[in-house]
Amino acid sequence: MNGYATTMFVTKDPSEQHNLVEKHVGLVKRIAYHLVSRLPPSVQVEDLIQAGMIGLLEAARNYNPQQGASFETYAGIRIRGSMLDEIRRSDWTPRSVHRKVRMVADAVRQIEHDKGRDARDHEVAELLDMDLKDYHQILQDAVGCRVFSFEDPGFFGEDGGTATVAETKQGGPVEMLQNEDFQNGLSESIAGLPERERLVMSLYYDEELNLREIGEVLGVSESRVCQIHGQALIRLRARMTEYFPKSKD
Numbered sequence: 001m002n003g004y005a006t007t008m009f010v011t012k013d014p015s016e017q018h019n020l021v022e023k024h025v026g027l028v029k030r031i032a033y034h035l036v037s038r039l040p041p042s043v044q045v046e047d048l049i050q051a052g053m054i055g056l057l058e059a060a061r062n063y064n065p066q067q068g069a070s071f072e073t074y075a076g077i078r079i080r081g082s083m084l085d086e087i088r089r090s091d092w093t094p095r096s097v098h099r100k101v102r103m104v105a106d107a108v109r110q111i112e113h114d115k116g117r118d119a120r121d122h123e124v125a126e127l128l129d130m131d132l133k134d135y136h137q138i139l140q141d142a143v144g145c146r147v148f149s150f151e152d153p154g155f156f157g158e159d160g161g162t163a164t165v166a167e168t169k170q171g172g173p174v175e176m177l178q179n180e181d182f183q184n185g186l187s188e189s190i191a192g193l194p195e196r197e198r199l200v201m202s203l204y205y206d207e208e209l210n211l212r213e214i215g216e217v218l219g220v221s222e223s224r225v226c227q228i229h230g231q232a233l234i235r236l237r238a239r240m241t242e243y244f245p246k247s248k249d
């Protein structure tokens with residue numbers, strides 16, 4: 001047992017809904033603290049909790065036990081969704097960072113097309129006429145741009161939100177993410193990552209370890225894990241450019 005009530009029937013009675021919400025406040029806090037550990041310091045856990053409570057209230061009002069899922073499972077999805085919506089509305093990433101990430105992705109794509117293999121750090125930095133220190137900083141910034149799971153529609157967005165993704169040739173974000181071609185392309189791109197990048201992505205998104213924990217597994221610093229993570233995200237972006245529109249700036 002995880003300590004949260006598993007509810008298989010929900011009445012529309014307001015008092016029953018109130019009791020249901022009270023029983024699952026701890027679920028909101030647990031999701032908020034787990035999520036904030038993977039976000040930049042500018043994101044406040046209190047804001048996530050507030051957004052999550054809205055999701056919990058909506059879940060209590062709309063839950064239908066006939067759909068098969070327990071209330072906790074259903075509420076967890078709504079709570080996390082509300083938190084991600086709040087993060088997208090308060091995008092902390094300067095547009096200059098998004099432009100640099102696009103620039104690096106273009107360079108990676110060019111090198112890999114020309115050489116027929118994975119682009120290397122020093123090759124990308126040289127093509128962009130920058131030193132490795134500046135290049136690695138862009139990689140770390142790239143992680144700040146993309147903090148969500150692959151299931152989140154904003155993951156590959158041009159501006160860190162969902163508006164641009166919704167304008168892709170695949171239709172809206174939900175339709176795109178349900179598109180079999182997109183899913184297959186994403187799976188193939190992840191499988192084709194260099195081994196260490198693939199491992200970091202697996203530990204971060206599948207095992208849900210934070211960067212410090214991944215560093216302990218790999219025996220490297222948290223900063224280095226951040227760079228590897230950022231390189232993987234940019235490489236995926238470079239290899240899946242056909243699913244997304246060209247930047248307007």
